[in-house]
Amino acid sequence: MVPLADAPRRVKVFVAVTASILILLVVLLWQDSDDATPVWVTKNKPGPSSPSAPADHHASVPSTSSTPSKDSKTSAAGSSKDTHSNPNPASPGVKAKDPLHDIGNSTLGFERIFAIGFSNRMDKRDAVTVGASIAGLDLEWMEGVRAADIPEKGYPEGWDTNIRNENEIGCWRAHMNAIQRIVQEKRSSAMIVEDDVDWEAHFRGLSRHFATGARALQGSAEETRSPYGDDWDLLWTGGCAMRTIKPTFYVTYNETTVRPVEHRKDIWWPKISEEPEYEGARFVFDGAVGDCTPSYALSYQGARKILTYISMGTTTNTIDIALARLCAGKLDVPFRCLGAYPTIFSSFWRAGSGMRDSELRDGDPAWHPATSAVAYSTMINAGRLINGSTTALAQWPEMNPQEIPLDYEPPSGEIVTVDELPEEDRTEDDFP
Numbered sequence: 056m057v058p059l060a061d062a063p064r065r066v067k068v069f070v071a072v073t074a075s076i077l078i079l080l081v082v083l084l085w086q087d088s089d090d091a092t093p094v095w096v097t098k099n100k101p102g103p104s105s106p107s108a109p110a111d112h113h114a115s116v117p118s119t120s121s122t123p124s125k126d127s128k129t130s131a132a133g134s135s136k137d138t139h140s141n142p143n144p145a146s147p148g149v150k151a152k153d154p155l156h157d158i159g160n161s162t163l164g165f166e167r168i169f170a171i172g173f174s175n176r177m178d179k180r181d182a183v184t185v186g187a188s189i190a191g192l193d194l195e196w197m198e199g200v201r202a203a204d205i206p207e208k209g210y211p212e213g214w215d216t217n218i219r220n221e222n223e224i225g226c227w228r229a230h231m232n233a234i235q236r237i238v239q240e241k242r243s244s245a246m247i248v249e250d251d252v253d254w255e256a257h258f259r260g261l262s263r264h265f266a267t268g269a270r271a272l273q274g275s276a277e278e279t280r281s282p283y284g285d286d287w288d289l290l291w292t293g294g295c296a297m298r299t300i301k302p303t304f305y306v307t308y309n310e311t312t313v314r315p316v317e318h319r320k321d322i323w324w325p326k327i328s329e330e331p332e333y334e335g336a337r338f339v340f341d342g343a344v345g346d347c348t349p350s351y352a353l354s355y356q357g358a359r360k361i362l363t364y365i366s367m368g369t370t371t372n373t374i375d376i377a378l379a380r381l382c383a384g385k386l387d388v389p390f391r392c393l394g395a396y397p398t399i400f401s402s403f404w405r406a407g408s409g410m411r412d413s414e415l416r417d418g419d420p421a422w423h424p425a426t427s428a429v430a431y432s433t434m435i436n437a438g439r440l441i442n443g444s445t446t447a448l449a450q451w452p453e454m455n456p457q458e459i460p461l462d463y464e465p466p467s468g469e470i471v472t473v474d475e476l477p478e479e480d481r482t483e484d485d486f487p
């Protein structure tokens with residue numbers, strides 16, 4: 056073989072071109088192969104190759120949107136103000152990838168989104184399917200579980216059928232199946248939603264705010280595998296209750312899309328959010344304890360811990376309380392939970408009889424209008440949004456603004472440590 060230095064120019068060019076193609080192929084294959092590995096490899100896709108990054112799904116939600124002003128309706132895609140930019144001094148002009156970039160993707164920066172529901176509640180699937188389509192989210196459905204399909208021998212140790220109704224064991228198992236799937240398929244993270252889920256129409260900006268706070272609280276490096284940071288077990292992206300048990304949190308004061316106290320449908324919320332200084336503030340908590348499971352996210356490690364300590368352990372509680380107890384440290388195992396308040400995802404009850412609402416128990420048979428726990432509901436605005444509107448309307452007259460651009464993003468906040476949390480935030484009676 057002729058040494059390269061002596062080779063004719065044409066051969067050199069051929070070798071160079073072949074080598075480039077091979078390198079390109081290796082890079083492409085490497086980028087595609089992340090499905091199978093739970094190892095949190097840091098992948099850097101710097102500026103020039105960014106067109107190959109996953110496309111942002113929702114045209115009207117630019118992933119680089121940064122809208123610090125509450126009344127700005129023009130948070131343009133080309134905005135040069137990017138608080139999360141990560142300039143690389145070694146190569147001027149080449150901007151490193153925004154660590155929050157992937158929150159703009161079709162799985163909200165998680166590896167998968169699993170949606171749990173009974174295939175015979177086709178009505179609920181219709182609603183979630185159209186909502187996901189509006190939001191540019193890709194869901195994978197997983198079948199709900201009926202108690203009749205679980206042999207009593209397979210119930211968790213400690214489960215008391217005198218206290219728990221049979222729908223609760225079905226719900227518990229359906230979530231455990233989704234969690235088992237994360238471990239089985241080695242997903243680095245996944246969000247799990249239920250079929251009555253609803254979310255704020257400006258959820259991308261809220262999720263970026265959540266991730267910014269979560270990263271600050273974790274002390275994340277600039278580059279992480281997950282846009283939410285790499286040191287968490289569970290994220291309460293949604294819920295019907297939230298509090299913190301740690302006195303350090305991330306807060307944006309006077310954030311206008313926070314639901315006012317009189318309209319909170321949550322079972323409980325952080326008492327600190329009612330103190331004058333924090334009224335109208337948006338929080339991200341480390342040591343978050345939530346309840347209800349319309350939407351939450353797990354890391355691979357978090358999912359493994361749940362199978363180990365909840366499924367293989369003793370469980371007297373419903374799935375949501377079991378998760379709350381893990382987060383509250385009641386099981387004496389390290390389990391890091393972060394949460395946003397107000398929650399970004401919550402529940403939706405479509406117009407009709409309350410009997411239709413839940414698979415867990417029968418509601419009031421009386422008719423009720425379409426109701427949601429979130430302020431600028433995707434579901435309530437669905438008609439408007441499929442008609443091409445780029446804004447959503449608030450449910451309540453107290454909200455200011457009444458109309459929110461879909462690409463609204465809350466201003467960034469700051470880390471605060473208080474001397475002591477209010478008494479109610481510290482009591483643990485709700486998750487014994």
Ligand SMILES: *[C@@H]1O[C@H](CO)[C@@H](O)[C@H](O)[C@H]1NC(C)=O
Nearest residue numbers: 109157160161162164165166
């Ligand atoms: C979205 O981003 C996450 C985090 O980088 C990644 O794991 C996931 O594969 C992405 N989803 C899609 C559909 O590209």
Ligand SMILES: *[C@@H]1O[C@H](CO)[C@@H](O)[C@H](O)[C@H]1NC(C)=O
Nearest residue numbers: 307308309331332333334335
């Ligand atoms: C929040 O807004 C109120 C009224 O506009 C103002 O008095 C207060 O100082 C603001 N709080 C913070 C922490 O910025």
Ligand SMILES: *[C@@H]1O[C@H](CO)[C@@H](O)[C@H](O)[C@H]1NC(C)=O
Nearest residue numbers: 437438439440441442443444
């Ligand atoms: C839908 O959008 C069209 C075009 O903007 C508008 O003329 C029409 O009034 C809208 N319809 C509804 C029901 O919002």
